[in-house]
């Protein structure tokens with residue numbers, strides 16, 4: 599994760615300037631998730647084919663989700679033809695990857711790759727049988743689709759929050775400098791970056807990428823005084839829940855310190871008024887991956903750049919599609935920071951330096 603982010607920062611963002619961070623994060627999270635799932639290397643032909651095909655399939659579903667009339671997929675409209683060709687392209691790449699890896703693992707030297715594909719290919723049922731190609735393809739595609747865009751959106755809203763609440767950005771910078779001592783972040787640093795974690799929870803509270811979560815009643819029941827017939831789909835909105843003043847004091851205020859020790863937010867994780875990753879036994883399987891990814895990416899970026907909204911630009915707004923994604927481009931200014939001298943990592947960071955004068959409600963979003 600860090601290597602891929604460092605490459606983006608060194609190659610694409612090197613001199614800073616104004617960038618559409620939403621586009622950059624979509625590319626970045628595609629590379630990260632593809633590398634974790636099937637070891638697709640940056641610049642590889644496989645990755646070059648998967649990225650655009652996923653984007654095309656997503657655009658199709660987005661248009662579908664917001665369209666009044668749904669044309670069955672077998673009718674050869676322009677949209678359907680494009681979608682079917684994207685799926686065919688994706689299948690071709692994923693089946694080829696599975697084939698190649700199967701052969702490598704069967705060969706005498708095995709495969710050095712320790713990604714999810716290798717692990718799934720090595721997994722067996724109690725009767726000794728492994729997964730067939732279609733099940734493998736379905737697993738990989740589910741994780742790729744569920745794990746790429748959501749993380750890109752969260753990273754985008756996080757950078758926008760940095761720009762809108764500069765004092766939180768400086769606090770993250772101080773903590774990151776203190777903990778990392780000028781070195782790139784490592785997995786073991788994640789648990790030490792408490793303020794950054796709080797910042798991410800607060801971004802997820804106000805701007806949850808999965809703004810709505812569905813449940814289907816498997817039998818008729820009564821819920822909150824309403825009769826719910828079997829088969830009914832019900833939608834719960836984390837977006838509304840997280841902004842409800844009945845559950846959240848100062849609900850519209852962006853205040854990461856509410857998640858710090860002594861703050862009042864953590865109890866909401868237990869009382870079901872905080873649902874950015876859903877809830878119950880079918881909650882998000884990728885939560886740990888996403889939190890690690892977003893922490894490492896933000897730590898890498900914060901130590902190198904100050905993020906701001908270019909003067910004269912309006913605040914980018916969200917659009918509730920399948921996910922709560924930015925309506926348009928999210929152009930932010932990245933100003934390179936002077937690199938701090940390498941120092942011994944420490945832990946004297948103190949959130950009491952928090953300056954409340956600069957708090958601002960996010961009702962504009």
Ligand code: HEM
Nearest residue numbers: 744745748749752808874875876877880881882883884888
């Ligand atoms: C910021 C990033 C992410 C957010 C906000 C997010 C959010 C969610 C939400 C709200 C659900 C529905 C849970 C429910 O119905 O209770 C979900 C399901 C799921 N997510 Fe994520 N997710 C993220 C990242 C990821 C990643 C990185 C992966 C995998 C690499 C992933 C894989 C999945 C899968 C497979 C499911 C379906 C689980 C099931 O039905 O059992 N997600 N996610």
